[in-house]
Amino acid sequence: VTEAPVPTQNQHPEPGNGQAPPQRTPQVVESEEDEDEELTLKYGAKHVIMLFVPVTLCMVVVVATIKSVSFYTQNDGQRLIYTPFPEDTDTIGQRALNSVLNATIMISVIIVMTMVLVLLYKYRCYRVIQGWLFLSSLLLLFFFSFIYLKEVFKTYNVAMDWITLAVIVWNFGVVGMICIHWKGPLRLQQAYLIMISALMALVFIKYLPEWTAWLILAVISVYDLLAVLCPKGPLRILVETAQERNEPIFPALIYSSTMVWLVNMADTGLGHRPMTRKNSTEAPITQVESQSLALGPAPLSPPEDDGGFTPNWMGHQEHQLGPLQSTDETRREIQQLPSARPPVMDDDDEERGVKLGLGDFIFYSMLVGKASAAASGDWNTTLASFVAILIGLCLTLLLLAIFKKALPALPISIFFGLVFYFATDNLVRPFMDQLALHQFYI
C-alpha cells in the first residue's frame, strides 16, 4: 500500500511548518495551490527516489545473497506447510496442478489472515495484533538471521565459535527489536527493515517451489488489486475504518524515510511532548510453523495529514498508536505554533516522509531474487526485472498522485516484473548470447 502526500495541506515551504496556519488570507491560499502542483511534482520525484533507494538496496542484498550463498537456491526437499504439494513430479500436467493447488492454499491462508486482521482491528483488539507482531519480529530478527549468518559462514568457510555467534545474534536481534518497536536512529531503523524484508524474501525464495512462486506472485497482485479497490475488499474496509477513527493506518510494518521529532519544542520551552511519527515498523508476521504471512499487500491509502506515502502492507496497529498518533489536540497545538519555529529537520522538503509497506519490499525482492536464482546464471534477466519493477513503482506513484485515493502498490510492478522476466529469459537471452558469441553490438 502506498499513501500519497497531502499536497493541499502542506503547501508552505516554510521551514518546519507542518500545516498552513488557519488565519491565512484567501489570496495567499490560491497562489499556494498554484505553486502546489509544481511542489507536488518536485516532491513527487523526491518521494519516488526515496522509495527507489531502499527497494534497490533490498534487491541488491537479496541478489547478492542468492548469487553467493548456495543454501537459498538448494532444493532440500523441505517445503512450507502452506505449499504441501511437491513440484518434482513426473509429468508437466501434474506439476502445473500441484503448483496451482499450492498457490491456492497460500492465497487462501493470506486472505483468511487478512480478514482476521481486519476483524481484530475493527473490534479494537490492538493488544492481540501487537503481540502477534512482536512475536513475528522476534522470530525474524533472531531465528532467521541466525540461519542466514550460519549459511554465510558456511559459504565463506569462516570458523566461528558459538559464544561469539551468540553475542552477535543477540545484539543484532535486541537492537533490531528496539529500533523497530520503539525508537532508534532513523538510518538504523531503515537498515533493519531492509534486512528483515530481505530475510523474508530469501525464505520465500528458498521454500517456495518454482512455479508456485510465480503463480503466487501473480495471484497476490490480483488479490491486492481486488482487496484494495473493491468496495467490500478487506484492505479497503481497513483503510476506511482507520479513516473513520482518524487513526493512522497500520504504522507497523512500514518503512519510513523521515522522522518528525518535535523535541526542539521542549527545549524552546513550548512544552510539547516529543511526537514520533509513524516511523516504527515491525516485522511481517511470519511464523512459519503456525501462521502464514498474513498480510495482504497494503492498499495505497488516501492522504493523511502526516503526509508521505504509506503503503500498508499488513495492517497492524502498534501500541504506539495510542499515545503517539496525532490526535486532534496535538494537531491543534501544532497549528497554533508560531511560524518562526526552529527548523526541526534538515530539509523542509522532507516534512512529508515517504512510507512503503514491508510486504511490497518482500515481494519485489522475491521476484528479482527468483529471477537471479532461476535464470540460469544470466544477469540480464535480473537487470530487466529490476528495471521493470522500478518503473512499475514509478507508475504506481504517478497514479497515486493523479487519483489521490487508495491504490494497490503491487500489481503494476509485479506485472511488469513478471512480463519482463519471462520475456527476457526466453527471448532476449538467446539473442544476447548469440550476439556476445559473435561480439556483435546493437
Place this chain on the structure above:
Amino acid sequence: MTASVFFGCTFIAFGPAIALFLFTIARDPLRVIFLIAGAFFWLCSLLLSSLVWFITVQISNKESSSQQKGLLIFGVVLSVLLQETCRFGYYKLLKKANEGLLMLSAEETMPISIRQLAYVSGLGFGFMSGAFSMVNILADSVGPGTTGIHGDSQHYFLSSAFMTMAIILLHMFWGVVFFDSCEKQHWWSLAVVVISHLLVSCLTFQNPQYVGSLVPTYIIVFLVGLWAFFCSGGSLRNLKLCLTCKDKDFLLANHRPR
C-alpha cells in the same frame, strides 16, 4: 580470469557513465527517474527485436550456420532501427509529459529542460545497452577459464569493455543530437544519427578483427560527441571559459551558499 581483468573491464566499460551519473544526475531525483525510464524504453525495444528474431529463428533452418548468422545480422539491424524508434517514442512521450506539466503548474519554466532530458535519456539508453552487453561477460570473467583457448581472440574482455564504453557514450551523444533535431525538425540529422548507429553496429560484424571495428567506432564517438557538443549550445568560446573557470553564468548558477 583474474580480479584485475574484472575490475579493469568494469571500470573501462562503465567508468565514464558512472562518473556522469554521479556528478550530474544522482542529485536530481527527476533526472534519475527519467534515466530509468530511458533504460526501460531501451529494454522494450530490445524485447521487441528479440521477439522478431526468435520467431524468425524458429521458422528457419537451425542447422545451417550461415543462415543463422544472416538472421543474426538481420536481428542486429532490426534492433538498431527499433532502438531509434523507441528513442523517438520516448521523445514524443516526454514532450507530451512536459506540456502536461507546464499546463498544470503556473510556473513559466519546466522543472527539467528538454536538453537535460535528451542527455538523461541518452545516458539511460546507454546504461542499459552497456549493461546488457557487458554484465554477463564481466560475471564470466570472475570465474575460472582461459580466454581464447580454442583459437579465438585473447583480447575478448578488453575489446568488449572498450566497445561497451564507446556504445554508452554514443548513446548519450545520439540522445542529445536526436532530441535536438526533433525539436528543430531537422530530419536529415535524424537520419544521420540512425545511419551512424547502423554503421557502428555493422562495424562490429568484423569482430574479432578489432582494428576494423574499434578504431572507426572511436572516430565516430569523437565526431558525434563534437556534434552533440555544438548541438547543445557549446562553442569554442564556452569551452575556453569553462576550462579556465571564467564562465560567470556557470559559476553563478552552481554557486552554493555556505
